[in-house]
Amino acid sequence: MNELDFMSDTMRQLLGGLPITLQLAVISISCGIVLAVLLAALRRSCRLGEWFVRGYVFVLRGSPLLLQIFFVYYGLGQFAVVRESVLWPFLRQPWWCAILALTFNTGAYGSEIVRGGLNAVPPGAIEAARVAGMSRLTLYRRIVLPIALRYALPAYGNEMVIMVKSTSLASIVTLMEVTGIAAAIIAETYRALEVFLCAGAIYLVLNFLLTRAIAGLERWLNPHLRRVHA
């Protein structure tokens, strides 16, 4: 088989893994955002919550994601309590374990980004809102969250790109997403460079589209920073 045929055939096989890669990325990023906001809120709420979130972030950011995936996939099933619980039909599937570990991981990094965004809200803006007589809920909805979102978005964009790349680790717990298929083709044909180029191109395109989308969102959220055409 000549080079071009091999490349197009490889590309076709790799694209077959794209749905799983996208599922893993989209679901874990979306759930991760919710978890991140909840953790950031818990950290602000009370002393105990602050210590809990600090510990959570310390453990999840201080250890490799691969270890976290293995822990969820192999470690939890050791106990009969887990195996007999209602969660077991989910926890024994690599797909759910990967989603769970990825969500927990990005939630920890995300909560720090959200925290930074919340801290960046100028106190004057909050005071002004209070003077205007806003309730707590309105204050958060109209003032704090919109400003925090603008500050947090660039860093959160980086975290999303990292997550798209991190979905590749799911291949180690037998999920056949793009990297899993790439590894199988390489092991079979030993043509590492060609397969790397094809798989790498898929991830580059995904991340390129993602960064463009986030840049567009940033521009849309910050109309006051747009350059005026003379």
Added chain:
Amino acid sequence: MSSTFVLLGFGQQGWGYQLLLAALMTLAVSASAFATGICFGTLGAWAKLAHSALPRRLADGYTTIVRGVPDLLVIYLFYFGGSTGLSGIAHLFGLQGFYGLNGFMVGTLAVGLVSGAYETEVLRGAFSAIPPGEIEAARAVGMGGMLMLRRIIAPRVLHFALPGMGNVWQQVLKESALISVTGLVEIMRQTQIGAGSTRQPFQFYIAGFVLYLILTTVSGVLFRAAERHSARGLHRT
């Protein structure tokens, strides 16, 4: 509970000694990859700051591609591609047989190449942070290029780059877990082996968490101490 201590301790049935060795292996391969990353990063930063367009384009391509592709793919590239390439070169010289990179080499090169892309941005930013006045002052007293590099630029770049380099080191430490796919027995691989042969994965993965947390925490403290040390001559505000 006490059985866990026997399992992970240093006794006859304990895995403590193996886990300790694995932690040292993680440190060794991370340090080796980090040093490789500094080499790639220095080259990359130099290229990005160059006046001509070609090195700038090459360095931009390097950082864009490497930062947009999963690290695991890069490891596979070196693991499988390295043996194909080396065997090819060996056959050119008339040597028969199979030649490959071992896990340590694969890890050093792959993680080094990836961290080098991040290091490039850290070092480029640090160089740009040097106030132009300091370079002008060095020129004014008649310093040559090499002397200025050694006495002014290198110490200043290192000072500004230290926090970023600390982040890259933490990242390398965690990425080193991926090298376990090559069979190199570092923490991740050793906990897998222990988990598989004793059928008590929970205890071993918890031990893995503890070892990684010790490594990341201790190196975090060391990097903060280094930052304080490098800022000792500066005004405190």
